[in-house]
Amino acid sequence: MLTIGLLLLLGIPLAGVQAAPTVNLGFAQYQGAVDAATNITSFLGIRYAAPPLGDLRFRAPAPPLITPGVQLATVQPNECMQSGDGISPTNPLKARAASVVPSEDCLFLNVYYPSDAVGTPPKDLPTLVWIHGGGYVAGAGSSFNGEDIIRQSNRGVVVVIIQYRLGIFGFLAGAEVKENGVLNAGAGSVLQQVVANGGKTVPQLFRGAITSSTFLPSQYEFNDPIIEFLFSEVVSQANCSSAANALTCLRATSTTLLSTVNANINSAGFFGTFTTVPVIDGHFIVQRPTLSLLEGKVNGQALLSVTNTFEGTAFVNQATNLTAEEYSLALFPKFTQTQANIVSQLYGGLGTQLFQVDAIQGESIFICPTYYMQHAFLGRSFKGEFAIPPGLHGEDVAFYFPGGATPPFNNTQFINAFAQSFTSFIINQDPNIKVSNTITPQWNKFVVGNTEMLFNETAAAPPQPDVRPITTNNALLQRCQFWNSVGNLTGQ
Structure with a gap:
């Protein structure tokens, strides 16, 4: 659904500056904005999956719900729940100033394209899909302005910046998660799944890759003793140890408590390491x-x-x-x-x-x-x-x-x-x-x-x-x- 939506969005014919451009993605209509100074169009906060709340927590992304009316896509979306801010001596993250609100409802992407496109429709331009870094525990789309890339490219590219679930919200793992949820949920956005599946779209969606400081932390088997220990620690700190079903209990736990557990789990790791990272699940990472x-x-x-x-x-x-x-x-x-x-x-x-x-x-x-x-x-x-x-x-x-x-x-x-x-x-x-x-x-x-x-x-x-x-x-x-x-x- 996301791929189709992007093709629809980038296929809008534009002949110069337009005021309040809109796009219909089937499940929702969005109204973007044109920067008059740069003549660059942006759609901020395009939803690509349903909010991963309640029973959808620790599950694969679900299709976005149908939303009536026109949604304004002119402000940065919520960032995903963050962890670690450099307070603990064992914490590898630097202090940062959050500019947007953290929330579990964060599965959004931002799209930027040149309004004039140098005479070329946006759908025919090369597209950069930017997946932010942050050790799988921090980061947000709002930290990156796609207009920068467009200006440097002589207005020759489209930029898509995605967000994904972080920390235990995106990378809680263990045998019980595999049985009753999905592993590597944070890596489960539609775009990332396409990467894992060999870019098998028609036409092929991805043709090249760019890495800035390739990050390869320890990625153990989903049921490795280290991973099971981390799962048990999350369950314990969330007061779910005595529950008949630990994952059901975690899904019912408040975001506030889970956010505290998330910070505790990540800051307790050895200095410079990141605790909640992808695992070998046999599907996404085989x-x-x-x-x-x-x-x-x-x-x-x-x-x-x-x-x-x-x-x-x-x-x-x-x-x-x-x-x-x-x-x-x-x-x-x-x-x-x-x-x-x-x-x-x-x-x-x-x-x-x-x-x-x-x-x-x-x-x-x-x-x-x-x-x-x-x-x-x-x-x-x-x-x-x-x-x-x-x-x-x-x-x-x-x-x-x-x-x-x-x-x-x-x-x-x-x-x-x-x-x-x-x-x-x-x-x-x-x-x-x-x-x-x-x-x-x-x-x-x-x-x-x-x-x-x-x-x-x-x-x-x-x-x-x-x-x-x-x-x-x-x-x-x-x-x-x-x-x-x-x-x-x-x-x-």
Whole structure:
């Protein structure tokens, strides 16, 4: 139903600025808005599923209910229930200022398109579907303005930004959830299900993929003892331990209490880890992701991946005194001393003890999984590294979605080079076929021993753009081989 709705929405013929555009999706009519300053049309808060409340909690998305009248789609929708705000010393999330109300009724998407579409109907434009990050516990569509991408693409794309259930509301797992609900409910939006099903629509809906800081946490079997322990903790904290049916009790529990349980469960995790994440359910995720990538089971014709130089720093307690060996045992509970000793050997020569720990977190969870994806798309993928100091996780996003804020390196040449690599790939599946001319040199496809593109600044005063090909570090790739070899223990 969502796919049909989007096709209807993007098929509206527009010939210049229109006031209050409307669309009929069958279950509801929505009225959007045209930004007079940018001539970009937006529909905010398009419902794609029924509110997952009451008996629909912990179930697959249900079709939207029929709603009479015209619904205003001009304000940001409720964000999904969030967890963690950086208060606890074991909490990996940074404090954030919520701009919209959190609610379980949050299964909405936002659509943006150029009102004039440069003479091309919106239905014929390439479409970016943006799935926000946040460790499966935080994030919202309101944090990303699709107008930014449209401007950077020379008004050549449509942008769809979706929301999905987070924390225990979206990723509560265990045998009982599989029996009486659905696993990975947060990953169960119609668009994400299409991805899992190989993009099997006519015509094919997805043709390429972009990853910004690929995130691959431990994803265990749905009935793994670790997952069952987490389920029992949720049941206990929600006062449902004595109930005849724990899941029925959880469905009847107030949102307020479940929100507290959600925060408790996630903040109790080891610093820098995310507790409520997808599991292997045999349907949506049929095997460990690293196995799927090794077997080349991927969707799409091309891949663009960007990582930040120091992905792990923000997810490590910078006051820790753990050694590389000790940290690996804490990060991956199924490790034995054998694996910990290998980690110590691989990382023992990488600078200070803290730097080693930062590197373990960043490479095992973010950087190495990116190279696994590059190998799965070998011959049709591009790899970039965002290194503008301090090069921390997520800092590249400000160049895709500046939202009016001043980027960390406010240099027009650099901004165009980096951001338009992104939009050129959306349109052409190749960052070398540029929307407009930039300083980015020829960007070769990723091959082991070949090059990736570095996006950095010089040490001069004032700094200048430093955008050039670099050779992937061989020692890094060797460490990635180790992490790939122990995926059965890391849950990756």
